[in-house]
Amino acid sequence: MKGSNILNTNRLKTLMSYDVMDTHPEVIYDEITSLAASICNTPASIISLVDDKRQFFKSHFGVEINGTPLKDSFCKHLIIDDIDTLVVEDMHKDKRFSNYSMVKNDPNVGFYAGASLTTENGKRLGTLCVLDYEPRQINETQIESLKTLAKQVVQLFELRKSKKTEEDQKLDLERKGKLLDNIVNATGIGIWERNLNEDLLTLNDQALEIYGLNRASLSEFNTDNWFDLIHEEDLPEVKKNMLACFTYPSVGCSVQYRMQQKDGSYKWLQEIGKVLQWSDDKKPQLMYGTVQDITEKKNYTKELQRIKNNQDAMINSSRDLMWSIDLDFNLITANTAFHDLVEKIQGHPFKEGDPVFSDTTPKQIRDKWKAYYQRALTSGRFSVKQKIQNPKKFWTTYGLTSFDLMYNKEGETAGITCFSKDITSEVLSQQVLISAKEEMQKIMDTSLDIICTIDQEGYFLSVNQASKAIWGYDPKDIIGTNYIELVHEDDKPSTKNSAANASSGKKVFNFENRYIHKNGHVVPMLWSSNWDEKEGVYYCIAKDNTEKKKAELELENSERRFKTLVQESNDIISIIDIEGNFTYVSPSTMKILGAAPEKYIGTNAFDYIHINDVQRVREIFNSIIDIDSIEIDSFRLRDINGEWKWFENIITNQLNEPSINGVVVTTRDITEKKKAEEQLENSERRYKTLVQEGSDMICIVDENAVFSYASPTCTKILEITPEEFVGRNAFDFVHPDDYNSVYNEFIKILDIPQVNIKPFRFRHGAGHWVWLETAITNKIDEPTIKGIVVNSKDVTTKVQHLKAIEEQNAQLKKIAWTQSHIVRAPVARLMGLIDLLRDDKEKLKSEEREQVLNYIITSADEIDHVIKDIVENTINAIEIEDIK
CATH class of the missing domain: 3.30.450.20 (PAS domain)
Structure with a gap:
């Protein structure tokens, strides 16, 4: 498959073996790229190495980058297609390269020629290539030169690899030598060499230390000196083994002996040696061997034998x-x-x-x-x-x-x-212990508190059944668990500190922390614990502290409420004796009366009450002896500025309460309430005047126009009492001809706050119709009203005047229209006669002129009569309207 050559494991392994990827520039490779560019007459040349993700430029002549991603690599095509050379004369026209970044963008490569860097085992590592920024051609000689230089690059890689291998081997030998020295030193074995011809001894540092010699005296140390230091009991055995070792062929010898040290003590040594060089007549010449200090081993063997004897005695006893x-x-x-x-x-x-x-x-x-x-x-x-x-x-x-x-x-x-x-x-002891444990477990399991033992590492050793009720865990689930895993995260440091105090000998009482219940909620706990040094165990008792915490919280809340009520309250709370003298006054006096509580302590409460109220208040106060509590309604009390404020009191008999021993007085400032009551009274008086004595009728109806209230003015205006309206529908009183228009206006009030209804006819109590002008306001959501407020005014007179004016205007229009036509004829005739005279220029005869003048006079009289008729008709029309 194309591309698989790039990812070939053996190719990549070969590339990595040269250890050249990502190395620094080297002159020898730069000289090759410079030479390649010169031979091919191109501005740039690159030594490119391609792995599975990118191409690295070991040398880049004329190019300032160190490599590119694999997708932008020209050189990868030689590896993919498994070819030795690749020449592209115009990169812009070649579909393989026209969209490459280095072709489309800077530096706009236009020409490429590359020779594969191929190893002896056929693995392609990359290329030696030349680049130009314009399309061009190169000849066969230049291509062959490029291939020759590519082979030279591979030879340099091989040389680099061999050199690195040699260096690695050298380092490995040095490392192994050091390792061998370390092993020898670590084993404590000395190495010696004995020249038997010259009776000279050579020792390594370890052997010198074992023999107790120094290197300066070693040149004079011979076999006799050695024999002198060997314990006399061991010398015969040493000499015997030595002679056996010198007999050809030697199989080596081993001997143990004691050697005297400088301080006179003896050290046990073990030597192993062998003759490795013999003369032609089978005489020993050179002997090698090792020496080891076995003093401790010898002592250990003796000790081991002693222990064995003791053990035998113990076993048999x-x-x-x-x-x-x-x-x-x-x-x-x-x-x-x-x-x-x-x-x-x-x-x-x-x-x-x-x-x-x-x-x-x-x-x-x-x-x-x-x-x-x-x-x-x-x-x-x-x-x-x-x-x-x-x-x-x-x-x-x-x-x-x-x-x-x-x-x-x-x-x-x-x-x-x-x-x-x-x-x-x-x-029997276990049976007694088991029985005792069973009895103890029964006692423990009847306890409502947790009783447990914990080892030094913090793991539960035992726990009673209370753990199920308090923590939600069965004892079997919790034994073997570290207690700190159950402790609330915020309480872990203090809990560990408490455990440390207990283990140091301090008894812990009433330590508080929080445990996490199996279902996740927090359980406050109260602990007492004791550390048993001999057993290495904590003995602990833990109570569920939830109720206590609740009580403390309730007490805290109660105290907070008391502080809020007493110290921050708008009421004055005080304690006075039976004579009325203050023994306690709350801080709220500063806010209410402008004086600190200390000003009132020891003074008499009645000294601050208004002279007109003091007698009444004292009489009520004196009755507190016979009852538990009593209320004193409004009275006046002087503040620090001498102003009188209105107050009311509730006094409670606490004379028999030892913590109080007095009368508790709660005093509330009702000055503003008094002012509000006065304002309300004045407001009600004004309202009564406006509603009951006014000229308008005020009513309240529901969404269906049913009356729920009518002001007393309805009797004066309509001769209908308020009681007659309540429960009736307002449209029962509306004129049939006005019903639809009034209803259409009324229903608008359900969507908008206020509606004004033009005058309409409403049935009077006497049976005739009166005209009402009405404004309605939506107060359905107002709790004190819960309806539609209707303000109506009698506008009958106003409507009649307006209708008379409308009829009068209509009459005048009619007169004006009629008379304008009567006047227009004589006026037109008159103007024609005048024009005739003006344009005549003496053509008319005198009698004709006289006749024209008579016509003019006649027309003028006619106009005068018409004007008089108009005036009379107008006067008659006005008089008729007034009569109506």
Whole structure:
């Protein structure tokens, strides 16, 4: 598949092996790109290496970039198409490259020629290419030169790789040498070389330290000096081994001996050596070996033997049974207690190697123990508890036998080790303990508080059933959980600090924190805990603190309310004795009376009451002795400025309450209330005057125009009482001819706040019709009204005047129209006669002129008569309207 060459794993691995990607520029490669550009006569040349994502320019002559993404690579095509050379004379016309960024944009490459950088194993790494910014051609000689230079680049890569391999090998040898030195030093082994011809000894630093020598004296140290330092008891063995080592052919020798140190003490050494060089006559010449300080090992062996002896003594002194058997169930070894028991049962002890099952052993017992041994061989370690009842002695004993596999030094199973002990006292103790625990658990589970134990790391060891009720967790769910996981995040630091105090020996009482309930809500807790150093356990009791917290919150809220009521209240709360003297006054006096509470303490309350009110207030106050509480209505009290304010009191008898021992007085400033009452009274008086004595009729109707209220003025205006209106529909009184127009206006009030209704006829109580002008206002949402307010005014006289004026105007229009036609004829005739005379120019005869003048006079008289008729008719019309 095309493109797969680019991603070929072997190709990429070969490219990476040269370790050339992303390396710095090097002169030798820059010289090659410069030479290539010169040979091909191009401005640019590049050594390009292509991996699976991009191309890297190892050298770039005439180009200022270090590489491009794979999608913009020209050189990748030689790898994809698996070709040695690629020449593109015009990049802009080649469909493969015309849309490439370096072709379309700067630097606008127009020509490309590349030779593949191919390794000996045929893997293509990239190209040596030349570029031009104009289309062009190159000849075969230039292409061959380009291929030759490309081979040179690959040879340089190979040289670079070989050089790096050589350097890596050198470094590896140095590293291994250092590692070997470190290993030798770490093992504590010294290395020596002995020249037997010249009796000279060569030691490394470790050997010098082991022998206790220094390098300066080493040149004079010979075999005799060495023998002098060896312990006399060990010298014969050393010499014997040395002579054996010098016998050809040598197989090497090993010897342990004690060597004296400068301080006179002895050090145990172990030497291993071998002759590695012999003379022609089989004489030893050069010997190599190692030396090791084994003093600690020797001491350890002695100590180990001592411990083994002690262990044998301890094992044989134990009353518990210990024994081991091989795979054929033969006894390997056993302690004294085991042998004693066997001898007691069968009359003689087992010997090592004897079968542990004899013919005298009952079959039931033999089968049981064989089953135990087989189980151990099959499954490995296990223990079995046995109950032994002795009917003759009426008691029961208990034994615990443990079985385990025994291995040889090769790690193979060699037998079974057995251990048996009498656990009767332990079982009885456990039974008592279990019984006690059960009783204790019953007591714990009846507790409403949580009782628990926690280990040093903070994990629950035990907890009673109260955890279910308080935290929502069953004890089995919480045991093994770290307590801090249940603690509220904000309380974790203080809880850890409390635990630290407990573990330091301090007893913790009434420590408060919050736990998270299983369902997520917060549970306030109150803890007491004690640390038992010997047991390494916290013993804890925890109470659900929810109710206490609620009580504290209620108390806090109560105190806050008290402060708000007493200190921030608009009322004055005070305590006075039976004589009326102040013993406590709340801070609100400053706000209400302008004086601090201290001004009133010790003074008499009646000294501040208005002279006209004091007698009444005192009489009411004195009655508090016989009753629990009493109210004193409005009275006047003087403030700090001498002004009188209105107050009312509630006084409560607390003379028998030890914490108060007085009369509690709550005093409220009602000055503004008094002013409001006066204003309301004046307002009601004005309203009564306006409504009851006014000239307008005020009514309230619902959405269906049914009366719910009518002012007393309706009697004066319509001779209909308010009671006659209530419950009636207003349209029952509207003239039929005006009904529709009034109704259409009325229903508009449901959508807009106010509507004015033009005059319409309304039936009078006497039966005739009167004209009303009305304004209606929507107050349906007003709680004190809940209806439509109707203001009506009698405009009958006004309507009659307007109608008379309208009729008069109509009459005048009629007269004017009629008379204008009567006047127009003689006027027209008169004007024609005048024009005749003006234009005559002495053509008319005298009698004709006289006749024209008579016509003019006649026309003038006619006009005069017409005007007189108009005036008379107009006067008659006005008089007639007035009469109406």
